[in-house]
Amino acid sequence: MGVFQELKERGLLAQVTNEEEIQKMIDNGKATFYIGFDPTADSLHVGHFMALCLMKRLQMAGNRPIALIGGGTGMVGDPSGRSDMRSVMTVETIQHNCDCFKKQMERFIEFGEGKAQMVNNADWLMNLNYIELLRDVGSCFSVNNMLRAECYKQRMEKGLSFLEFNYMIMQSYDFYYLFQHYGCNMQFGGNDQWSNMLGGTELIRRKLGKDAHAMTITLLLNSEGKKMGKTAAGAVWLDPNKTSPYEFFQYWRNIDDADVLKCIRMLTFLPMEQIREMDSWEGAQLNRAKEILAYELTDLVHGKEEADKAMEAAKSIFVGGGTSENMPTTQLTEEDFTDGQIGVLTLLVKCGLAGSNGEARKLVQGGGVTVNNEKVADIKQMLDKELFAQECILKKGKKTFHKVML
Known part of the structure; x- marks a missing residue:
């Protein structure tokens, strides 16, 4: 061809x-x-x-x-x-x-x-x-x-x-x-x-x-x-200082089922013979297709070493629900707190998990936010500074994890 x-x-x-x-x-x-x-x-x-x-x-x-x-x-x-x-x-x-x-x-x-x-x-x-x-x-x-x-x-x-x-x-x-x-x-x-x-x-x-x-x-x-190039929290950049390799990997790992094979076809350099075989994939196979897409594109932009790290981190976080040194991290300072507390909506925006307070509010109201495995039910919930003395894990939905520390 x-x-x-x-x-x-x-x-x-x-x-x-x-x-x-x-x-x-x-x-x-x-x-x-x-x-x-x-x-x-x-x-x-x-x-x-x-x-x-x-x-x-x-x-x-x-x-x-x-x-x-x-x-x-x-x-x-x-x-x-x-x-x-x-x-x-x-x-x-x-x-x-x-x-x-x-x-x-x-x-x-x-x-x-x-x-x-x-x-x-x-x-x-x-x-x-x-x-x-x-x-x-x-x-x-x-x-x-x-x-x-x-x-x-x-x-x-x-x-x-x-x-x-x-x-x-x-x-x-x-x-x-x-x-x-x-x-x-x-x-x-x-x-x-x-x-x-x-x-x-x-x-x-x-x-x-x-x-x-x-x-x-x-x-x-x-x-x-x-x-x-746009997500709810803003743009997905190729610059690793703006979007970490792990976040970049996760962006592609979490795309819609309807888009994954189209993206593999248009954006990866996998042989067309292999891609044609994947056209019949459905159900759980699409999750495998998303991993392939995420790995190939992370390798293309950030190199094999970062792609391997992102894949390993994604698997350990998703399977174990625990922490990882490669998990995207936000560090808070004293200026982020008022009277020793920070609101959960403010925290979601600060960590880039929501693009605005309005979007953060919808995430909480939809039951899609947990802090250290505890679901957040109140949009007005305040979090004490002591919570972040050790790593605190924010989770959005089923697959997006974020580490927060002082």
């Missing part, structure tokens, strides 16, 4: 502009492709997983990835999939986030001469002359067509700023620039980016002629992939 057909079988491709030519380029390792990353945080999260795994698969087949960091477009803000205007970041913050991204991407792709590249669109967008941009690029875009794009239609009711309206032109210019200066002949992005990506393909054809080859592909379920 060629790599293009494997991408289709894994459920990663949704739309393409020229399937036959794209397949030929990818299978022959002739694609130089880019995927954009928005530098709004100092760590990637699991919502980026499909893009990172795709880059790895294609590089393994001889194709060249370009990780495009949106340092320039980040100064404007992408309206796609949003109902509010994104806050504008400083140049220093963007550069710091770019540096963090590259370190994490190196777990997936190899950078270097003739290999993967990381570029920042601030390098060319920040130098554009406004009049020249209007004349040379703006003339290639129809406002009527732009307003029909889903990314703009979603914002029209609440208000779309002229700043954000320019985002499609800027992203299209990215592909045009990369095509000319980096030999980039293909772009990948999520379904919510389809209009912006078509704009880039069309700009190349309008400016450079019909013979210019520029291909567009969208990733299936990328909007769902972004949701993967």
Whole structure:
């Protein structure tokens, strides 16, 4: 099976502009492709997983990835999939986030001469002359067509700023620039980016002629992939200082039964023959599938040693209900207590087991919280500081354990 057909079988491709030519380029390792990353945080999260795994698969087949960091477009803000205007970041913050991204991407792709590249669109967008941009690029875009794009239609009711309206032109210019200066002949992005990506393909054809080859592909379920990055308590980061390897493992170990085989198909590098055999798994077998998924992805992001530790800790905690040195831990200080006590709702939020007091309240009311194996029944329950002199174990639901200490 060629790599293009494997991408289709894994459920990663949704739309393409020229399937036959794209397949030929990818299978022959002739694609130089880019995927954009928005530098709004100092760590990637699991919502980026499909893009990172795709880059790895294609590089393994001889194709060249370009990780495009949106340092320039980040100064404007992408309206796609949003109902509010994104806050504008400083140049220093963007550069710091770019540096963090590259370190994490190196777990997936190899950078270097003739290999993967990381570029920042601030390098060319920040130098554009406004009049020249209007004349040379703006003339290639129809406002009527732009307003029909889903990314703009979603914002029209609440208000779309002229700043954000320019985002499609800027992203299209990215592909045009990369095509000319980096030999980039293909772009990948999520379904919510389809209009912006078509704009880039069309700009190349309008400016450079019909013979210019520029291909567009969208990733299936990328909007769902972004949701993967969010849990009730916030984002699941690839940075171990933000999400420990154990917590990362547990996130995948606890996903819904309906999603586990889909995630194995899209995100792991297990052979398709093995995955097809797993398609018939059900019941208790799905728990085994979740362990496989969690282990494979923890290994991919944090390495085999951390994956082994997380697997061992998960098994010892789940079977024995006891403690483990690898269990995620929160340390409390004097400032966390009022008159020597802390409320259970405050503690749940502090430990990241709930994203807000309201969510913590629902957990307690649903009977899903225990402290040292004793169920918490009162949302107003206060816990004495002495309780944490030795390790105290919080449990959410049946599988999420958290150690709390002074």
